[in-house]
Amino acid sequence: MHSGLLNIISQKVQLTDNDVDLCGMLFEPVQFPKNSIIEKEGAVPQYLYFVVNGFMRLFHHNKNGDEVTTHINCPPGFLTSYVNFINQTKANENVQCITDCELLRITKSNLDNLTIQSAAFKDFSIIVFQQSIAYNEARSKELATLTAGERYEKLIENYPGIIHHVPVQYIASFLGMKPESLSRIRKQMNS
Template sequence: MQQKLIDFIRSRHPLSVVDEDLIFQYFEPVLFPKNRIIEEAGKVPEYLYYIISGYLRLFHYNENGDEVTTHINCPPGFFTSYFHFVNTAKSHENVECITECELLRITKADLDTLTSKSGAMKDFSIGIFQQSIAYNENRSAELATLSGEKRYAKLIENYPGILHNVPITYIASFLGMKPESLSRIRRKLIL
């Protein structure tokens, strides 16, 4: 499984044989069943995950006790509650496997060791965290400025597999709307 991560990194950044050996050493392969919470709210996230296959989401409960999905990730890519992982702070969000997930994981201590031993991995990690910040800023802007219909169309255009793997209730929550509103939008787009 580590070879898939190496190929992903190599497509964006050059790696030496030593870098590859470090990736094999520090990233642990794991398999989780669907609907498993792998990081709990109220705790410091233990791991940064690289998704080989499967779908994950970040969610929390609002003041009414309703689940609010704040992020859904499609493979491949990295996933965790980034701010809390990087700052070793308690997260208010859960990380849940929506589907069965094949993942690689690394602890914060091991990531720090890896990036201190490998300049390539340090540069790559900085790039990933910068992408995460840019993604979150863009997502906030889209939630504030795009209509629900445009948010849905953009999601489906960028991640067409999401409809076949993620329940509509999670997608609606992620898009900032009620499931009924998303159903109306989907019916309108089909007609």
């Protein structure tokens, strides 16, 4: 299960045998069934997850009690309520497995130990942080400047498998629209 993570890391930084061993010791393999909420809002996130297989999302409840999906993770990739995990503060988001998921997880203390013991993992964590900032800036810009149809087209272009694994209501929420609006957009695109 660790090979996918190691492959992604080794594309960015040079790993030693010791780095590989540390990864195997500190990233714990776990599996969760579809619809499992593995981190809850109102609690301090316990783990950073690497998605080996499956689809996950971050969501919170708005003031009306409706679910708002803020992030959908298509494998492979990392997912947690990141700021809360790093600061070990209570999260305002839930982490949910949309499908059955195979994950690797690491605690904050083990992640800190890993970045202290391994220059490669320290460098890689900085790269992930930078990519996260760039992604969030691009997403904010897209929500502000692209039409709903353009946002959907871009999502499908970048993640073509998403429509087969993620319920439409999650995709619509992530794109900042109602499910009915997404259904209309999809019909227009297919006609």
